[in-house]
Amino acid sequence: MPLRHSSFFGLFLFACLLGTRAAYGADTPIQQTSQGYQITYPKYSALVSNDGCLDSLRVGGSEFLDANVGFRHGSYFYQNGPLKTPNVRVSGPNEIVARGDKAAITYTFTPEGMTWTTENETDQGMVFFLILPPQAGGAIDPNGQIVRTPVAQNEPEVSFVRDHNTLHVRGSDKLWGPFEGDTQVWEQDIAPHAQRTIAFDFGTATEAQVTQIDRLRAPQVVPVSDVTLLSPRDYQVFQRQTRLNGHILISGRVRPECDRVEARVQGKSLTGSLPGRWRPLVLQPITQAFSEDLPVTAGGWYTVEVRAFKGRQVVGQTTVAHVGVGEVFVGAGQSNSTNSGQERIQETSGLVSSFSGTTWQLANDPQPGTHDRSGSGSFWPAFGDAMVARYHVPIGVAVTGHGGTSVNQWQPDAELFQWMMTRIYELGPNGFRAVLWHQGESDVGMASEDYAARLTTVIEASKQLAGWEFPWFVAQVSYINPHLVSFPTTRNAQKHLWETGVALEGPDTDTLTGDYRDFGGQGIHFSPKGLRAHGQMWADKVSVYLDRVLAATDKQGAGR
Numbered sequence: 001m002p003l004r005h006s007s008f009f010g011l012f013l014f015a016c017l018l019g020t021r022a023a024y025g026a027d028t029p030i031q032q033t034s035q036g037y038q039i040t041y042p043k044y045s046a047l048v049s050n051d052g053c054l055d056s057l058r059v060g061g062s063e064f065l066d067a068n069v070g071f072r073h074g075s076y077f078y079q080n081g082p083l084k085t086p087n088v089r090v091s092g093p094n095e096i097v098a099r100g101d102k103a104a105i106t107y108t109f110t111p112e113g114m115t116w117t118t119e120n121e122t123d124q125g126m127v128f129f130l131i132l133p134p135q136a137g138g139a140i141d142p143n144g145q146i147v148r149t150p151v152a153q154n155e156p157e158v159s160f161v162r163d164h165n166t167l168h169v170r171g172s173d174k175l176w177g178p179f180e181g182d183t184q185v186w187e188q189d190i191a192p193h194a195q196r197t198i199a200f201d202f203g204t205a206t207e208a209q210v211t212q213i214d215r216l217r218a219p220q221v222v223p224v225s226d227v228t229l230l231s232p233r234d235y236q237v238f239q240r241q242t243r244l245n246g247h248i249l250i251s252g253r254v255r256p257e258c259d260r261v262e263a264r265v266q267g268k269s270l271t272g273s274l275p276g277r278w279r280p281l282v283l284q285p286i287t288q289a290f291s292e293d294l295p296v297t298a299g300g301w302y303t304v305e306v307r308a309f310k311g312r313q314v315v316g317q318t319t320v321a322h323v324g325v326g327e328v329f330v331g332a333g334q335s336n337s338t339n340s341g342q343e344r345i346q347e348t349s350g351l352v353s354s355f356s357g358t359t360w361q362l363a364n365d366p367q368p369g370t371h372d373r374s375g376s377g378s379f380w381p382a383f384g385d386a387m388v389a390r391y392h393v394p395i396g397v398a399v400t401g402h403g404g405t406s407v408n409q410w411q412p413d414a415e416l417f418q419w420m421m422t423r424i425y426e427l428g429p430n431g432f433r434a435v436l437w438h439q440g441e442s443d444v445g446m447a448s449e450d451y452a453a454r455l456t457t458v459i460e461a462s463k464q465l466a467g468w469e470f471p472w473f474v475a476q477v478s479y480i481n482p483h484l485v486s487f488p489t490t491r492n493a494q495k496h497l498w499e500t501g502v503a504l505e506g507p508d509t510d511t512l513t514g515d516y517r518d519f520g521g522q523g524i525h526f527s528p529k530g531l532r533a534h535g536q537m538w539a540d541k542v543s544v545y546l547d548r549v550l551a552a553t554d555k556q557g558a559g560r
Contacts, residue, residue, distance in 0.1 A: 028093040029109055037088070037096055041111045043202050048107060049073065052085030052098025059202045060165035066133035066183050077103040077118070079126035081528050102126070103190075113201035120190040127189050127348070128196070130169070134182035136162040138213030139175070146209060148216035149184040150177025152301070152322075152350040152362070160184070161205045161213055171198040176350045179364065187348070227261075227306050227316040228252050235353040235360040237324040237396030239431050240298040242553035244270060246325035250281060250306065251291035256315045258283070258308040261290050265323070269299030270392060281306075300324030300394045301351070324351065324394025327387060327546070328432040331367075331380065332410070332420050333439035335403030335524075336477070336509070339366035341377030341531045342518035352384030355398040357423055363397055371402040371419045377528065382535025390543055398423045398432070406442045407454045412461040421465060429468045433546065436506065436538060440477040440494060441524060444487035451493035456502050473541060474498065475506035479513070480524055486510050504545055507537035 031038045036049040047056040053073035057064045065074025071082035077100075085100035096107045103126060106117040118128045132149070139149050140159040147153075149160070157170040169186060177184045190196050205213075229252040232238070240246035250263050261283050266276040274297065281290045296302070301324055307317035331337050344365035353360050356368030363384050366375045384395040400420040402409075410416050424432075443451050459472045476494045478487035491510070497503040514521045516530030526534055 039109050052088050062162040062165045064167045066131045075130045116198040119195045123192050130186035132184040136160045137217045146212050152176045166203040168201050227318040232323045233360050235322045237394045239328045243550045246298050247293040248296050253289040254308040254316050258310050261308045263306045265302050267302035269297035298325045298393050326393030328396035330435045331399040333401045334405045337401040337438040338370040339374035339376050339378050341526045343528045344377045345381050347381035349385045349388040351388045351394045353396045367399040379531045379534035382532040383538045386536050386539035410458050434471045436473050438475040440490045444478050448489045448493040452496045472503045473506040474503040476508040479510045
């Protein structure tokens with residue numbers, strides 16, 4: 001920057017600062033800097049950035065916001081993507097207003113705390129996020145219970161703890177995480193044309209609270225005299241058999257000699273809270289192993305506890321915190337079935353989980369388990385959230401695809417087919433609802449009858465080898481770019497599979513053009529807007545089938 005421009009910019013900032021102090025007095029806590037507006041009080045300091053987001057909130061020297069993940073801001077509005085509020089002005093000695101095209105926020109600062117008013121100025125709902133760093137490793141609910149963060153639960157108010165400092169926040173609808181590492185997300189939902197309030201105050205944690213949080217965050221050492229669980233795993237979803245009925249497989253072993261093993265499942269189901277009674281498990285006395293399917297009403301997340309006894313003494317016990325009974329789906333195909341979208345997106349319901357083949361985790365992008373190990377965005381979080389909104393049960397996905405592949409590479413003698421089948425074997429008979437296939441862009445030059453025949457081979461072989469019948473959904477997809485939006489050869493082949501009953505009808509994603517695609521609408525993959533639309537389209541198609549299946553099981557149950 002030339003010297004004269006640099007000097008002018010410095011004089012401009014100095015004039016703005018003088019103007020702020022002149023208008024509101026020398027005691028105003030708000031000072032303008034090149035980064036935005038700095039607010040300083042003895043108890044805390046904050047920074048409102050030039051685009052209206054709060055990027056820093058330090059309490060007693062401890063930073064409580066993480067501005068280095070997601071949208072790269074510690075707080076922001078979100079509606080089909082992050083929103084900016086770049087029209088920022090100081091509206092009083094201790095007040096800042098930030099406004100954008102769709103949302104506005106008013107920050108009011110006092111020596112003891114802050115009050116924010118969030119406003120949705122659109123006809124659709126939106127959310128407001130606070131992103132807390134991993135170092136804010138504990139939270140205290142209104143009942144005084146301390147939990148380790150990140151945590152997924154609904155709380156109207158919560159106190160976060162970092163070092164010995166506390167940040168108490170009121171006005172939330174849910175907490176969820178992890179988000180890009182171990183960050184904790186605080187969420188407020190804002191209805192169309194509505195205002196919400198967020199209130200903050202600050203304090204100091206007791207030594208007992210700090211000690212308890214340190215213990216929660218310490219690496220967990222499993223004692224020798226303990227129970228080893230093979231199933232369930234944390235965040236595992238079991239496929240339900242009817243709308244209400246499902247089961248949870250509880251299997252494992254006990255290292256010390258014991259006489260009996262018990263298990264209980266607690267949490268909220270579709271019909272209300274589970275009884276939470278301890279149930280005996282069949283124990284093999286020689287191997288000290290146990291394995292049993294426990295009938296459980298659909299719902300979750302559930303807590304599963306297992307304990308082993310020698311006489312009246314507990315000699316081993318373990319707990320799994322997140323287990324669900326709901327709907328599970330296997331994904332296969334090429335890049336738009338994997339993690340090739342423009343940006344990573346996150347599930348927001350807290351009830352969508354992804355299976356890698358070894359572990360389950362919240363289904364935030366990138367999805368684990370893909371053959372291509374891709375690392376960007378996918379439609380799966382949006383699909384899961386849409387299914388949760390409709391059915392109110394946990395949703396599990398197992399994604400196996402590989403970008404840029406032809407249907408020829410998925411034939412039964414090929415590696416990709418075996419990769420997909422491994423996941424099908426791991427989930428087991430009746431362990432998932434359907435396979436969702438999204439592929440075709442690589443085969444637009446293939447004759448319709450050839451594509452249909454080769455995909456039919458894949459579908460029939462998968463069922464034969466698995467040993468049970470499950471449906472395949474096939475999307476209608478051939479889009480390459482804005483100049484090559486549709487290829488009848490591929491589309492007709494996919495439609496033929498629907499018409500002949502080989503597969504069920506998936507979404508027509510060739511209709512997602514313009515800003516639904518990446519690179520400003522020029523790419524083959526999806527933008528964040530496109531990923532969410534893609535997920536919703538899949539949910540709409542799957543729901544047509546699932547509603548029919550659930551209605552049939554309801555009728556069968558009523559006839560018994």
